[in-house]
Structure formats: structure tokens, C-alpha cells
Amino acid sequence: MNEQDTPHPGTEVTPTEGSGTAVRLDEGHVIGEGGLPDRFTNPGLPHHVPRMADQDEGAARRAEKQVATLFGLSILGTLLFIVFYFAISVEQTVYVPGIGTTSASNFALGITLAISLLGIGLGAVHWAKTLMPDTEVVEERHPMRASDESRQRVVDVMAEGGETSQITRRPLIKYTLGGALGLFAVPIVLQVAGSLGPMPQKSLSLTWWNGGPSGPGEEPTFMPMRLMRDPENTPIKASDVTIGSVFHVMPEGLLPDPVTHEGGAEHPLEEKAKAAVLLMRLEPEKITSQKELDWGYEGIVAYSKICTHVGCPVGLYEQQTHHLLCPCHQSTFDVTQDCKVIFGPAKRPLPQLPIDVDAEGYLISTAPFAEAIGPSFWERG
Amino acid sequence: MSTATDRPADNLRAGDAPTDAPPSAAARRVGGIAGWVDDRTGAAKPFGYVMKKVFPDHWSFMLGEIAMYSMIICLVTGAFLTFWFIPSAGQTIYDGSYVPLRGVEMSEAYASTLDISFDIKGGLIIRQIHHWAALLFIVALTVHMFRVFFTGAFRKPREINWVIGSLLALLAIIEGFAGYSLPDDLLSGTGIRAMEGFVQTAPVIGSYLVFAIFGGPFPGELIIPRLYSAHVLLIPAILVGLFTAHIALVFVQKHTQFPGPGRTNENVVGYPVMPVYAAKAGGFFFIVFGIIALISAVVQINPIWGYGPYDPSPVTAGSQPDWYMGFADGALRLLPGWLEFTAFGYTLSLNIALGALVLLPLVYTVLGIYPFVEKFVTQDEREHHLLDRPRNAPTRTGIGMAGITAYSVFMFAAGNDIMAIKLGMSINDITWFFRIGLFVLPPIAFWVTRRICLSLQRRDRDTVLHGRESGTIIRTPEGRFFERHEALLPEDQWILVQHDPVAPLQLPREVDDNGVARPGSRRDRVRASMSRFYFKDAVNPVTPAELAAAHHHGHEVEAIEAGGETAQVGSSETAERH
């Protein structure tokens, strides 16, 4: 349905009585009656309106001077860049209103480079606009397709080629060629795909808390480990942890010395990415999960810091609401309910690390994580 | 042409054939070299072909150029950066000028980026130009894609170019992701961690895939050098190849043009490369480069020294990827956790896989196949070199706006925590707004856009039929007031009436006389219903017959409009006059 075919009530084009040569719209689409064409025709290119610089030599000379000034400005910018490059050292700062204290070198080199480039660009475009011809040129199009003869020629060449190569007559060649070509890429793909990395084996389910290095192929044996502050690498006494505090924890032996950078795991970042733990203390009455209380120590609880969504560290602890918020995608975990997910895209709660105190009062782990930490994977179980 | 040295006797030469000035020495030398090259390559023919090509003038045709120039700037500044950047995850202790990081252990990649920013002269400006140009590259190619879509420039013969463009768009955002992750800072490293997390959730092969990509457990020492290979070698090679094909096709097929007086489907009206477009397009490269340099001089971008080196334990508030990956990050924020299912010891995380692994290829596939969908609906085999005004394709424009709305919901969702602190709102409420908005807003956008297009088309019809309101009020001797409408100039009227009328497809008979169903009849039914969806409310352009009828109805009014009528019906002389 389109508006040509149906008369709409209330529009102006209702037929008048009497006028014999009038075209009535309720007659439907009128073709050719009265000598009117079907569609409007293109009125053709409009008259060319000359620019000032076309008509007035003075205006043209002004435009020339403007273009030359812009090009000259570019040269000035280039020269200033060279001067500033040698004159300004990298440590110098400069105060620029609106920006603040900024690197003098970055500011000066950037501005002069910009002037040097903009001078050329604005000059060239201004030249084209004012002085170069602006009468529109018409170029004819031709259909994109090649001529029928060209097409036929291609068909003939290919068909003849196929015939003379005898592939059509010799199916044995055809099939073995197909097989060889289909398979030759396999060695190349196999080398790269197969050698890109080791098989994960159990390493996605192990952490340093299991007893030490937890990479693919490692078989750590569990031993209780002290909880250490990250990054200071000092052990934590239970009495250090007060209500409302949060400690960022790594297992004993993982972190290097913060000053000398010596010691620690052989692959520290890989181990940190799985072993990071958050330690908090709540009033025991607030904790609703018995398992959480049992695995904790007098209201001190330790949970994996690696978000079960896609693995960002869940660092934001709201001490009054007892919520843990992950800053990446806003998964929210409730520490009073065993870190159950209460908002956001994560599904699984954060795994808990069972802790206790040793003879000197320092917090230690009593077992590794009971499940794989961090993001899910197919065979997680 | 008169000169200052006119002499009376010059008139004797008035009828002479004009002679060109003999070539200068420089021109002779250039001509000599050109001849030497042409003798050995035959290059004169394609060179002449390129130099005389005509390009139409419209600012929206410059958007693709902005993208192209930004990419070139990235290539050049990127090459410079490779001279100082060290693509290694090996640990080192920082000892450079930036005091708050002195003595901190970090990767060579991060340390070398700090050196570029603080200890290499001009290093920071080159780095900032590189990153700003990358952002603007993707902004420009996105807006360019919108322009091509809304004007229907993807129709035959440009479907191949549209597909190439969709691929370029996808590769560009992957290239950007690899690039900003190279410095191995805390923010981009967190992004790589999220990438590891969502690749890991791929069904069956996830854990193997992730160990293959990282060469072992996360983060490993190989991801930085591998990203470097991808960013410097593999993806730029494909980008340059595809983009060369993209430009070559534009030259061969010639650029499309907006409809207007003198512009037909069989011509291109504009200016030739030599000299106008060489100057304009060449100058525009300098303008784009200059503006990017200016921005890089005064606006800081990606301050990696502030983020610190990557470590899996710390994280910053406001962790987002660069804007062009925002839609994927937003999808990860919006998808709810109950979409993860566990059964028989296996876990399927649809909350992550759908947003991260499926969404990206899905978006670019839907984009890439659109020309073929529209072709299926319209069965239009003609070449189209005249662009559609977006209002004249209301359903396509509506679909485009709905798509942009859905994409924008995802993209803005990635900034939900920034919005929360800047607007003083609850992040939970914002997230719910976007969750619901994803389903509610795109259909609203579609419907509103379509209705606006249809209204604009009707307004165009009105303007043709009744002329332009001139603001002059006439009072007749009988005491009637009316506003005089002025007829449109033929050039202005042409733009309003030049588009083709459309109607939904009519179905041929489904069965023949013997009751046998026609093959393909089910496909035709699908096509017909889609065609109805596209064209059922179509508003078609005014025809000369309708215009004459409108004039005739208003003739008593027009008789008073003394003398102002120009020819209404093209060049036809048989139009009615009063």
C-alpha cells in the first residue's frame, strides 16, 4: 500500500468539480494521460556560481597570501619543534592554565608538531577551495560487469585448460590431488597449535596453599602454611586482626622480600594469580553459615580473592555491610553468608580457606582450598 | 584575458590558436623520469586513470578518510615505538626518572614504556599520538560504517566492500586490545586476566585453549611477546591488505554520490584527483595528523605510570577496557549469574560465554550479512550508485538505530561504576536499568525512528505538492487570509522526488493449476512477509500527475500568486498553467 493508490480523507488533493483537464487521484495511478511523464526528470547540473577569487584578481591574491601564510606557519612550527627538541630536557615541567603542571617537552613538541602539520593541511585545503577549479566535472559510469566476450573468453580458457590438463578424464589424479591439498596444511597447523602451551593437567585446581608450586605437572603435598601480608611478607597474628579490618594475604614462601626482591616462588605472578586470599574479622554472631565459622577462627575468615566470574581480584570490602565487591563487573559476595553471590554476573561463591592459629598465635592454613578457585571451566566438576 | 601590458596591436592576434607555454626545466626533468619508468612498466596508463578519477564532495565521505589517515598515523608512530619498546615479561627493577616507581619490580615491557614516557625525548608525544590515533581510528570507522549503512551504500556492487569493511572493523578492535595490553600495566593486565577467565569458560576446550594462548598458567611469560607479534606483524599485515583492497574497490567502482540535480545513477559528479582532490585529500591527512598531535599535546591518555605494573593481586576501581571493547565488557556486567549450569561434573558458563565468546563474532557477522538480507527481501539486482536519503529507507534506518541502541546499552553498561560516582547513583540500579533497557530500548528506538522517517517523507511530499511556506500572508478582497506558498526550485524539488517508489512484494501463486506446490514457495512466503515488514507503510514520491492535480485544486489560490510560478514538471512543456 502506498500513498499513490489510496485517497486519504482530509488531504488537499480532492478532485474539483467541473474542470475537465484536472487529473483525479481517485482514478488510481495515472500513466501518460495529458502528456505528463511518469516521474520527474533530473533538472541537470545547476549553474556554476563563481567564487570571489575566480572573478576578482585582488581576492585571488588575498587567497594566495592566506595560503602562503599557512604554509609559512607550518615552516615556523617545524623550526620551533627543532629548537624545542634540543632546548627542553625531558624532566622539565611547565604550568599551562587549564591543564596544570605538565611535561614541558610533551607540550612544546606536540604543539609545534601540530602547527607544522595543520599549516600544510589547512593551506592545501584553502588553496583547493579558493583557487583550484571548482566547476564540477562529470565522469560517466559503466556497468561493473565485464563484457560478454570477456566472460566467454574466461569460460573458454578455463574449460580448455581443464580439458587439456586431462583432470576431467583422470579421476585418480583428481581424488589424490584433493586428498594431498586437503592434508598438507595439517603439519603446519599441528606444530603451532600443539606447541603453543603445555596441557593444564591439574594446575587449574591447585594453588600454592596445596603445598608449594602448583604449575602443570606439579604434585604438591599439603602442609600448613602461615598467612603472610601482601606485599610486606610478614606473618599475621590472630590478635592483629580486629573487627572491620581486611588483610591482603599470600601463603608463606610465595612472596619475595619486598626490599631486596630475593626469594619467593620461581613463578611468582602465576602463583599469586591463584593463591591471593582476603582475611577479615566479623562478629561470630553475624555469620550465618556454620561451615564458615568452623573453617574460620573466632570470627576471622579467609576467602579466595580471585573472583569466580572471570578472575579479577575481589578487593573491595565494605566493613559495615560485610559485602565484597569486585570492581570489574560488580559481582557482590556476602561474607556473612559464606561469600554467596548476592548481585552481579558471578555464579559461584568465593571458596573459603580453612584457617587456625599455630603455637605462637600466627594464623595458618589447615587445609588447601576444597575446590578450584577463580573462573569456572568445563571440567571443573 | 587582459594583462597589464596590453598593446593595441595585440588585437591582431585575437584569432590565433592558443599556444601552451613550453615546459620548464623542472617539468622536463620530471617528464624524463616519468618516461623512463613508463618505458619499463607501462605505468602511464594506470597513473593517468587514477589522476583523472572524479570524487564527489560531501563531508560525510571524509569519515572513511579520517579512519584511513588515523591508521596510517598509527602505523608510523607504532613503527617508532618499536625502536624503544621491549616486548618481554622478564622482571627488572625500575631505575628511571619516575620517582614513585623507583625500586619497584616490573616487567621489561612496562619499564620500557615508562622509559618512552619519561626518559626518551619526544617519546611521550609519540606514544600519546599513537593511542589517540588508535581511538580516533575506530571512532571514525564506526561513524563511516553508520554513514554507509544509513545511505544504503552497501548495495550492489559494493557488498564485497561492506564485508571487507566489517572484517576491518573487527580486526581493528582486536588490534587495539592487543596494543594497549602491551605495556603490561595494572589496568590492561586486568583486562588480559578477564580475557583468560572468559576463554577458560569455552565448553570442552576452554582450559586447553587458555594454556595454549598463555603458553602455560596465567599470566606466564609468553603473552606479552605473543601480543606483540599479533599487534606489530600479523594483524597489521591483514589490515593493510584488506584496506588496500577496500580502497582499490572504491577507485574501480567509483564513489557513490548523494542524489541531486545533474547526478544520476550513471555518472559521478565531483572533482578530479588532480589537482583538487590531491590537494583536499592530501591536505586532510595533514589536518587529521595535526589535530591528533594537538590533542596529544594537551590531553593525557593511558597514564600507565599511574596504574603501576601488572600484578594479579591489586586492581583499580573503574576497570574498563578502551571504549571499543566496552560493549563486550558491558555484556559481561549485565548477564546474570544464573546462566551458569553444572551437571555431571561439567560446568557451562553461559553468563560469560554468551557475552564474551559469542557476542563479538555475532555482532560482526550480523553486520557483514546485512546487504545479503536486504537483497533477499528486495530482490533488487540493479547497481546502485546514488545514495538513499535515510528517511527514504525507513525500515532500514529503524533497524540501524535499534542496532546502535542495543550496542550503546552494552557500551554504556561498561561505565556503570563511573556513572555511579559521577551522577551520585547506585551502581545496582544502573545495572538493572541497562539489563531491562537492553530488551526495551531497541524496539522503541526502531519504532520511533521509523515513524520519524515516514513523517519526514510525508513532509517532503507536502512541500512538493504545496510549495514552501514563504511567511507572507495574503488577504483576499473577500477578507480571507492565507499564507503564500512558493514553488520549489527544480533543483530543490528534484531531491525530494527522485527516489524510487516501493511496495511490498506480491506473492505469485503458490500452487499451479494441478495443485502442485511451486518450488521455493516457502522461501517466497518468508520473503514476502519480510518485504511487508520493510515496505508496508511506504510513502512514495510525488509524481507529476499528483503535482498537477494538487495545483489544479488550488488554482483559485494560485491565480492570486501573481507570476511566481516556475516550471513545475521538469522539462515537459505540457504542464498545465493558469
Added chain:
Amino acid sequence: MNALAARRRHPAAIAVLIMLGLVLTGALYAVVAPEPADATSSAAPAQSVEEGRNLFRANCSSCHGLNAEGRSTGNGDTVAGPSLAGVGAAAVDFQMGTGRMPMTQPGVQAAAGGQIKFTDEEIASIGAYVASLAPGPEVPSDEAVDPTLGDAALGGELFRVNCAMCHNFAASGGALTRGKYAPGISADVAPKHIYEAMVTGPQNMPVFNDTNLTPESKRDVIAFLDAINTQESPGGMTLGSLGPVTEGLFAWVFGLGILVAAAVWLGSKAA
């Protein structure tokens, strides 16, 4: 007639007159207006527990209870003001010194800033009173919070592990759940207030007592914040140091805007 009179009927004349009138009135008001009434007594600045108790009773007890034991609103378990036993003088110095307390309006969070209605002596008195209720953190000494004595690099490592996830890498602030937020820590924030916030854990901020972050570590964090606040923008405008979101917004609005303007200029016909 002179030039001014000749332009008396200029369309902008009335606008100029109105502006002039406004400016004049404003200036006159600023000169003549009375100082806001100061409700505090300018009696002897005795830093006494007694003085503190009186001030407390007058200004804080309506939410915190007559003896700072805490009060609920009577609406279920909602707390109007928590108990202040054990929060120490440091908490009082922080909350009142930054203008967060007395809380001007109810909400999920007490916002900083606004007019601080109490003198330093008064705040110290109230602090002394609260400290007398139960032992708690004290106001740190100047030496304990001197940025020049701290190690900014170590402080940065500590900041990134303990603070950046809420406050953002450049201390520009970050979102918490349900409309709460971790505020930005700009150069205007006094070093002692930073120390006190760490040691007392205001509202939802965790408590970083001296066994978690030692006083030296806290000073290192202060030194780091001082370093980044004085040298924040080597590359130019920071756009708030909020990361890629603001950078992308800038690219779309200003980057694209300027380039499209250049393209429109390029394609338009010259005069």
C-alpha cells in the same frame, strides 16, 4: 551626542544594563552583608574533657546518644548513630575535621566538605571526651604524617594492593554498592586526615590498624599520595584520571567533533 548615547537603543543595551545592575548589587551585598552568625562560644580554648562533653551533648548526642552509647532510629535495627566507645580522638578529628560530621542530611554515606562549623580547639575537646570513653586511636603527630619522610615507591605498592580497588589508581574515587562510594583523595586533603581515615575505618572503609599497616607504611602511603597529587599530568589534561571511559568520551565528542568540523569546512564552497 556622544558615542554611548548614540547606542542607547542598541539591542544589547538592555542586557548590558541588567548585567551592570546585577554586578553592582552583588558587589554591594558582598561588602555590606553581615558575617554569618557564629554559634560557637569564643570562651577560653580549654581542651578539656568537660568542654568536649558539653559540646558533644549539644551537637552530637541526638544521633549518637547522651553518653555516646549509640542510638537506633526506632525503625527496626537501623542505626541513627553508632556507639563511639573505642573510636578514639583520631576518628573525631577525621569526621569533624573533614566536615562529614555532624551529618547534614541522612543518606547512605556522610559526604565530606561543606562548612566546618567547629574550631580546631572544639574538635580537639570533643576528641578528648570521646577518647576518655574507651581507648582508641590518637591523632597522629606531624612527624607521623610528613610526606617527605615516607617512601613513595613502597607507598605506591601498598596503595595499589590495599586502596586502589576502592579509591582508584590515582585516588580519583570509586563506586561501592548501593550508592556508596570511596571518595577521591585530592591534594586538599590533609595528610593527618588520610592517616586517621586509615586507622579508624570510617563508615564502610575497612579499618587499617597499626598491626595491618604499620605507621611507617601509612606514612609511605601518604608520601605516595602526595607525589601523585603534585605530579599528576605529564601528558596533559587528566580528564579526571578515571581511565578509558573518559578518554573514549573525549575522543567521540571532541576528537570526532573537531574532525567532522574540518571535513564540513573542506567540502563547503569557498566564498
